Amino acid sequence: MYRFILATFIITPILFEPLIQDMQIFFTGIVALLAVVISQSFFASGLLFFAKNNKLSNRLLAALILAIAFWLMDHFIRIAGIYDQRPDLYFMPIFYSFGFGPLLYFYVRSLVNQNFKFKRIHLLHFIPVALQFALYLTLAFCPFVFKEWYWENVHRPYTYRIEFDGTWASLGIYLIMSVRLLRRYQQWVQNNFSELSKIRLNWLITILIVSMILCFQWFIEILLRDLKGLYFDYDYSVEILGITALVLGVAGIRQSNLSGVTYEVTDKQMAEDAKALFEPDPEILNRIREAMEKQQLYLNPGLTLVDLAQAIKLNPKVVSRHINTGYQKSFNDYVNAYRVEEVKRKLTPANLEKTTIISIAMDAGFNSKTTFNRIFKEFTGMAPSEFIR
CATH class of the missing domain: 1.10.10.60 (Homeodomain-like)
Structure with missing residues (x-):
């Protein structure tokens, strides 16, 4: 934990200095908190990426935390008044929300089976986030006049809705898949190990429950945005995402080595076992x-x-x-x-x-x-x- 506190003082000014240089920042409690959460998320991602244990799962988790941190960064820039002073920063390629669901699912999948290999076919799950990145990367190099036109005529009525609503649907689907997988894994370890304290992954169940709360809040925001035109009045999903990123970072780093865990039971096998x-x-x-x-x-x-x-x-x-x-x-x-x-x-x-x-x-x-x-x-x-x- 002391490393996280130290990282706050080291990384925060380095990370945000290019954004706030020669600008007046409207510092409030939530702005300061977001700056800390984003900094901690980047620090945790670095630790996870270079961790020696659970390599694949930790790198997937690092990618998930980074994706959340970038999403939070947009909220930070907006409420800190940076967009008002630097409108050219609109549409930066920092939006990877279509990756939340697949990264969470493959993290769970690789964590419960240390023999899991990420294959090319798995990249199909990341086509939406690749398209999301391509869109924002293209817009990032466009002049502000075009960005303004795109926001009013395309993004706000169409692509923004597809992105926000689609993220909720994607996260919900992969969350259900992750919960099912983790429940089956916990049943499996009950029948294969006599000591479960370090491999039960109860903390991950807590994360998935928080993610369910996030999905519920996200759905409320969808209704407010699509039906009422209220975009940022009740966006508490940002706070929930921030909590999720912090807990994922701490718990992921503290997770013990699961090299002896190789859970891999297909739906067909489980159905046959149940019927026999x-x-x-x-x-x-x-x-x-x-x-x-x-x-x-x-x-x-x-x-x-x-x-x-x-x-x-x-x-x-x-x-x-x-x-x-x-x-x-x-x-x-x-x-x-x-x-x-x-x-x-x-x-x-x-x-x-x-x-x-x-x-x-x-x-x-x-x-x-x-x-x-x-x-x-x-x-x-x-x-x-x-x-x-």
Whole structure:
């Protein structure tokens, strides 16, 4: 966090000096806040682009934050009074809103599957933003007289509406795709990993919820602009975008390495799995139980479905389906049930005189105090300290 604060003082004057040179800036609270958010966004994008972990996903996230920052820059220039003093700055090529949705979706897709490769065919998703960029790049080199004519006769009645309304539609579609993908991913990690604290991606769910709020606000602004002709009276989407950019930057930088995560399940596979009738084999269930109880695999904090499958020499999918169907639990819940029982067994007055509750939890396979307390309460209905009374 200290790097973000330091970057504010370093980047802000460098970034905005060319815009505000020899001009009177109308500084208000929101203008100053936007300057900080935009500066932080550029700084976060740089850190993400050169990050060593999650390279593809971090670079996609850097592009998304940059696209948002450029969109916010237009709002900054307008409310700071810069456009009034420099009308030639209208139609700068800083609008990439058609990239919000695709970048968010491919960020989620690459984050949950570190083997994901961005292919040429994926560029088709970015045709709208390429056309958007080409339009503004062309207009940027036109004289102000033409820009003024274009705004009154073409942009305001047609292309601006297509851009603003189209951005809402694009973001909404890709947001739905991202939510579906992330929900399926979280179901998958439940059945493949015993420790989820660093790979569950709950923070990303929060971002997607904020994005839903953004879509709702954007739709309200569409109605106000298209039906009432009110363009900037209630544009709170700018503030929501600013919050989104900041949270994405901080959370993206802090996201742990997901090199071992390779989620890739197609819709067809999931449909087949859901429809298939399955009768668990008692012998396989017994092998799974014996591996857990005799070999005590649950004591390994990083135990995965693959580890368990290798221990009993079976295919991971076979093991997963037997745990889900035979024991009516996800892999994560199945393993944690053993860990909780191990902790309960050792929570005796004699043991607590020699060690602590957290030490017992760590020895049982938990790897953090927060995770242990949450899971123990889920299984027993009480906190560990309450259980020993």
